[in-house]
Amino acid sequence: MGTTTAPADRGLTAEEAMARLVSEGPNTVAAPIPRGLVGRIGRQLADPLIALLLVAAVITTLLGDLPDTAVIVLVVTVNTLIGVIQEVRADSAIAALDRLAAPTARVVRDGRDVILPAADLVRDDLVRLEAGDVVPADVRLNEAQRATFDESSLTGESIAVPRVTDDEAAAGTVTMSSWSRSR
Missing domain, CATH: 4.10.860 (DNA Excision Repair, Uvrb; Chain A)
Structure with a gap:
């Protein structure tokens, strides 16, 4: 695993993110081979x-x-x-x-919030989630204030699930309330 040289609240640098994208590949699931x-x-x-x-x-x-x-x-x-x-x-x-699935993600790069395709997310990206956002990748919540997530697409659970700092949020779930930052 690489190290992040920028302070935690500044996110990755564009160069670090590009290097990880090249070495680890995009944040996508390989499409199945179509059957005839x-x-x-x-x-x-x-x-x-x-x-x-x-x-x-x-x-x-x-x-x-x-x-x-x-x-x-x-x-x-x-x-x-x-x-x-x-x-x-x-x-x-x-x-x-x-x-x-989440087509875009709000990410901190070089200390600025940018919106980019979810496929361009890399390990250790700082993702900002707000109410209504679809979680673009499996993430660990660095900061969470009254965060709840609709996980019904994964579990069938009809009630939003509360999450706190250091919990994980799964890709494809929906942020129902509050503000959170995640890696």
Whole structure:
């Protein structure tokens, strides 16, 4: 870990932040490799119960029981179709949640407050959070005054959770009240 040469309330220097961004990379989660239709269908058919049904369909075909074969094939087809549709919807929901994540962050650099893309945050950045802000990265609160956070996106908790100095706030949660500074 590097050291910060600026006083704690001045934040990192632009040079330190750039060096960390280059060496550690951006504050982003790698996007999953998109799956095509064939890959999605293959994942559905690879399920052990579906494989068992396909074996049963082959056996009933060999025994000449075509009505049972047709029912089994219909069940496998409907199940695969529903599974693929649910997978596509889940991927769309995840993409929508990613778009809701904090796009920008208020950071102290060289002693000044600047707003920059959340992807440009680096370790030891001094982030300022106010009511209504989405937490742009997992942070430790250096100073917190009556700070509460809506963590429902992570925990399902319906009540804002109070946080004090030295507590952590998770990325994607929402600052509900007060003022805090975090690293």
